[in-house]
Amino acid sequence: MGTKHVHTMVIFGASGDLTSRKLIPALYRLHLRGRLPHSTRIVGVARSKFDDESWRKQLAESTARYVGDKFDNESWQQFAESIFYCPGDINSEQDFIALGQRLSELEGQQPSDRVYYVATMPQLYGEAAAQLGKAGLADESKGARRIVIEKPFGTDLKTAQTLNRAIGQVFRENQVYRIDHYLGKETVQNILVLRFGNSIFEPLWNRSFIDHVQITVAEEVVVGRRGDYYDRSGVLRDMFQNHLFQLMMVTAMEPPAQYDADSVRDEKVKVLRAIKPFSGSDFANCGVRGQYQGYLDEEGVAHDSQTETFAALKFHVDNWRWNGVPFYLRSGKGMSCRTTQIVIDFREPPHLLFGDGDAAPEANRLVIQIQPAEGIQLHFQSKVPDQEMAMRLSQLDFRFDNKGSMPDAYQRLLQDAMEGDASLFARSDEVELAWKIIDPIIAAWRSPAAPRMHAYPVAEWGPAACSKWMAQQGRAWFDVCPVLH
Ligand code: BG6
DSSP states (O other), X not given: OOTTOEEEEEXXXXXXXXXXXXXXXXXXXXXXXXXXXXXXXXXXXXXXXXXXXXXXHXXXXXXXXXXXXXXXXXXXXXXXXXXXXXXXXXTOHHHHHHHHHHHHHHHTTSOEEEEEEEOSOGGGHHHHHHHHHHXXXXXXXXXXEXXXXXXXXXXXXXXXXXXXXXXXXXXXXXXXXEOOGGGGSHHHHHHHHHHHSOSSSGGGSSTTXXXXXXXXXXXXXXXXXXXXXXXXXXXXXXXXXXXXXXXXXXXXXXXXXXXXXHHHHHHXXXXXXXXXXXXXXXXXXXXXXXXXXXXXXXXXXXXXXXXXSEEEEEEEBOSTTTTTOEEXXXXXXXXXXXXXXXXXXXXXXXXXXXXXXXXXXXXXXXEXXXXXXXXXXXXXXXXXXXXXXXXXXXXXXXXXXXXXXOOOHHHHHHHHXXXXXXXXXXXXXXXXXXXXXXXXXXXXXXXXTOOOEEEEOTTBSSOHHHHHHHHHTTOOOOOOSOSOO
């Protein structure tokens, strides 16, 4: 956009937790790094009765808390001058007209690029888009108008389609930015660089060399105060449909012809299209479900809840590259540690020259650690010195950064939304396809024919049945707490 454009980020749901915990700290950090576009204003909208001053004051406190020692009073004062508050109710047409007037006053006569960040309760996402349309606030004659939608994007295929339609009546697809904060994580983006910026990995990245792929998002936390939401959602909606699928897509996708939003998303969507839908006995055999012990006592959770807090699923990506290579996805709360990792398990060497012949040595493995520390670790065999031809597994580590200064995912995503780059946001077909895969599994797991729910103790790697299930397939989970620190 032209340099004379001013920029406005309008946040709906301004008094909510996400705004104070993630959005404002991320915008403040962008300000500190000089990354906010020319003349950026931030306008908060919510029903709470703040004015500019009282909202700034509250944000100063919360931001200082979340940003820690990077908080600097002087730079905050400077940043806070660009923060405004406009009370408003998503259901009130009048309030949107008032918002439009306030935005025009703040922006003056200059052309402006606006981002409307919808971080309200999910039930209001569609209404927010409709009201923006009615008030003429999506009109692009004076600059770009984009809408960012927080997750969750629907609770199943039908609700996601309804929401896509509601947004689509007001905004064109290229104005719509659906958040999945996993895509804002540096290491997730680094998978693309690792694969497509090097020539040594991609030739091996296929069925000829890879036995299987494991994607694990383990969380140490339990549901805590989110019991009410979580019990209606469960791990398949909360983590699989969005975050785990995103990780699977970037791992399995073909190289796009160029790096732009549509080329990247076209390739990601092809992965979802290639996933073989579960049918018949798959619902029972291609996954394991679990619930941590003590879940039923959590506040907001039904005493006889059948919601899973852990799941493992096996998917097949039916195309030339991946035929016969299972993708194992698993995630759970109350696990032994917090780690997100993608493990590429390579095939064993075709003929073993070394070792004692009894046990095959562990095959090569590439561990891509997304968090807590970010980096990769390559496992390979090497000779034990001074011991004939005995082998042992050795590691080669690459750590992205150890000074703790990696940007938060929201920083990158907010900046991209302001600059109009949608590569790291989900497209409408992507979210709908993801629901299409997950919905039948949820339905089967809620039916009387659901496979058994396995209870598991907190602080372990999920149910023991899950390790058994893997062993029956001749494989083992990589149950290792963060390999990189
Ligand atoms: C959110 C889920 O989308 O992602 C949470 O609703 C989960 O339940 C969180 O804890 C995990 O995100 P991160 O970035 O901490 O791995």
